[in-house]
Amino acid sequence: MNIITKQSQIFSVDLHQHTTASDGLESVKEVLEKNSKLGVDIISISDHDTFEGYLEAKELIKNYSLKIIPAVEITTLDYHILGYGIDAENFELNNVLNQNKLHRDLVLKNRVCTLQNSGLDITYEDVRDMFPTSVLSKGNLFEVLFKEQSVVTGYDRISLNLLLRSKQYDVDVKKASEEAAISAIHGAGGVAVMAHPFKEMSNMGKLESLMDFGLDGLEIQPNFGSANDKFFQYALKKDLIITYGSDYHGSRYNNRKLLGNKYKKKIDQRLLDLVNT
Structure with missing residues (x-):
């Protein structure tokens, strides 16, 4: 089993994966087995607006040579915010979810x-x-x-x-605001990372607004190649946490394949500190 230390920061990771707890097509066990066979070091189960996938994975992961960072993907008014290292029992965060x-x-x-x-x-x-x-x-x-x-x-x-x-649905209960989501993640002891910014962010000025709310990092999705480049450089410039994920929803989606162990990167110590031990 891989040991996480401050002296060893090169890992294969996939920190954005979905299961049948939200809109993924595969069970938690299936996702864990696939990652284990691919030889990944650290994963996150980051289902939409629920901890159920992570909580199940937390119990099962002892059977695999994998490490896990607690995670959830929060839907907000305009973006998706990933929370890492959070306390799944936190009251404020569960209210948002x-x-x-x-x-x-x-x-x-x-x-x-x-x-x-x-x-x-x-x-x-x-x-x-x-x-x-x-x-x-x-x-x-x-x-x-x-x-x-x-x-x-x-x-x-x-x-x-x-x-x-093409339809806009004005329902009585609104999605959480970006500010509320980031605040709840911080209140639960975690870090807030913008998911797939290349899909969401055409105006970099809006990214500055998210940073004003306390955004801690940006996600890079290697399956989408150069689409990530300006966000990678921005994160380096601003000393933001950089995470790597596939946004895996199941093997049917060819553009969101599991990253496996072929994509090894130096992982920010701020992220490694959040790994469940």
Whole structure:
């Protein structure tokens, strides 16, 4: 088993992975087994707005030659914020997650109505039956609709995604603000890292605003190559924590493959200090 020390900072890591606790397609055990076979040193299970995947992994990981950093991916008004090294029992942070879960559920019910009005045969109960313990999202809807077929009632995944993205759902419970999410992560003893900034951040000035709220780091996703470059350089310039992750949701997604042990990097000691021992 790999030993984490201050003298040894070169590791293979994959700190952004999803399971069936949210919108991933594989169980916690399946994800752990794949990472173990790939020889990864340190992982995080960072499901959307829930600790359930991490908590299960924490119990199972003793059976594998893996280290784990506690994590969660928090959905905020405009971005996704990864929290690392957090206390999963923290009251404030769990309030933020519960607010987001309720928001997600209300939005999902509205999306089901949109699909029904477009002639698709689906109910909220269909989604919940297929994913009884998951924090539900659009990806879960797609799994119910498509199953083993690529087109349903004239829609493929791309056109259906465009349909759902064209709708704005004004539900009573809002997503957490970026400031609230970062504050809750810090209150739970963790560090706040912006997920996949190359997908979210077209205006670098907005990144400065997140830093004013206390953002600690930026995520690099090696599967997307040079798209990360300006954010990597920005993080170095600002002495931000740099994390590396695949955003793995299952083997079906070819552009989000597990990083494995071929991608070894010097990992920030501020991150290594958060590894569960």
